[in-house]
Amino acid sequence: MDPASASSVAGRARTENFPVASLLFPRALRPHLRSVYGFARLVDMLGDELEGDRLAALDELEAEVMACYEGEPTWEVTRALQPTIRACDLPRQPFLRLIEANRIDQRVSEYETWDELKGYCVHSADPVGRLVLGVVGRTEPELVALSDDVCTGLQLVNFLQDVPRDLALGRVYLPAEDRRRFDVTELAEPNEPLRRLLEFEAVRARGLLGSGEELGRRLGGRVGRGVALFARGGFAALEALERADWDVFTQRPRPSRARLALAAIR
Numbered sequence: 001m002d003p004a005s006a007s008s009v010a011g012r013a014r015t016e017n018f019p020v021a022s023l024l025f026p027r028a029l030r031p032h033l034r035s036v037y038g039f040a041r042l043v044d045m046l047g048d049e050l051e052g053d054r055l056a057a058l059d060e061l062e063a064e065v066m067a068c069y070e071g072e073p074t075w076e077v078t079r080a081l082q083p084t085i086r087a088c089d090l091p092r093q094p095f096l097r098l099i100e101a102n103r104i105d106q107r108v109s110e111y112e113t114w115d116e117l118k119g120y121c122v123h124s125a126d127p128v129g130r131l132v133l134g135v136v137g138r139t140e141p142e143l144v145a146l147s148d149d150v151c152t153g154l155q156l157v158n159f160l161q162d163v164p165r166d167l168a169l170g171r172v173y174l175p176a177e178d179r180r181r182f183d184v185t186e187l188a189e190p191n192e193p194l195r196r197l198l199e200f201e202a203v204r205a206r207g208l209l210g211s212g213e214e215l216g217r218r219l220g221g222r223v224g225r226g227v228a229l230f231a232r233g234g235f236a237a238l239e240a241l242e243r244a245d246w247d248v249f250t251q252r253p254r255p256s257r258a259r260l261a262l263a264a265i266r
Contacts, residue, residue, distance in 0.1 A: 024226035032084040032135045047102025090134045094127030110172040125155035146215040153208030154234045195246040209234045
């Protein structure tokens with residue numbers, strides 16, 4: 001089964017922040033970054049959009065990942081991924097964690113505490129940054145820790161942008177303890193308690209995204225500027241949310257490509 005072709009995944013990816021940041025990376029690395037990002041998008045599509053048995057599809061994708069290391073994969077996206085795994089000597093654990101995150105989504109609909117939600121991000125977000133560091137050949141523990149902060153921050157930004165979409169999927173990524181703190185009882189339409197909660201979570205996201213500048217400085221050069229832009233894209237998304245007065249229902253607040261391009265040259 002091939003539930004998503006590489007071309008359809010690439011088409012979806014062009015609407016997101018990744019291609020803007022990837023232009024700052026050396027040209028030789030860009031195909032590897034595209035293959036990693038294509039895999040991450042495929043996992044999300046299977047976990048969120050596939051009609052039918054999503055767990056079975058995720059199991060098949062896990063078998064495809066194993067085939068990248070021990071044989072020959074058959075899905076288009078994993079065939080494109082195998083040369084990247086070999087060229088960059090990428091470990092399999094981050095790929096398997098991304099799959100596990102989408103398994104979690106099939107059985108967990110909400111999280112009680114921020115620590116529990118952050119534990120989910122260890123599977124859903126942090127592996128992408130670790131794979132990017134693997135592609136650029138910089139996997140020192142201190143860099144990994146900074147990358148984890150940035151990726152968790154970016155994931156939190158997505159949660160804030162996507163409250164209505166996630167609710168339609170039967171999921172809530174705003175911790176229950178925080179919802180109680182702000183007396184949030186309604187997530188399906190705009191209201192003042194929800195606005196205050198989103199503002200509170202944005203402060204948390206900004207704190208995490210702040211690691212992006214230090215990560216970029218330590219990496220240095222074009223790679224450092226490219227990695228730092230991921231965090232700046234998160235800050236730009238938060239600015240878009242703030243300009244919309246935290247209204248995530250009228251439309252999904254997001255920064256323009258022009259704003260992201262300006263962030264790239266700061």
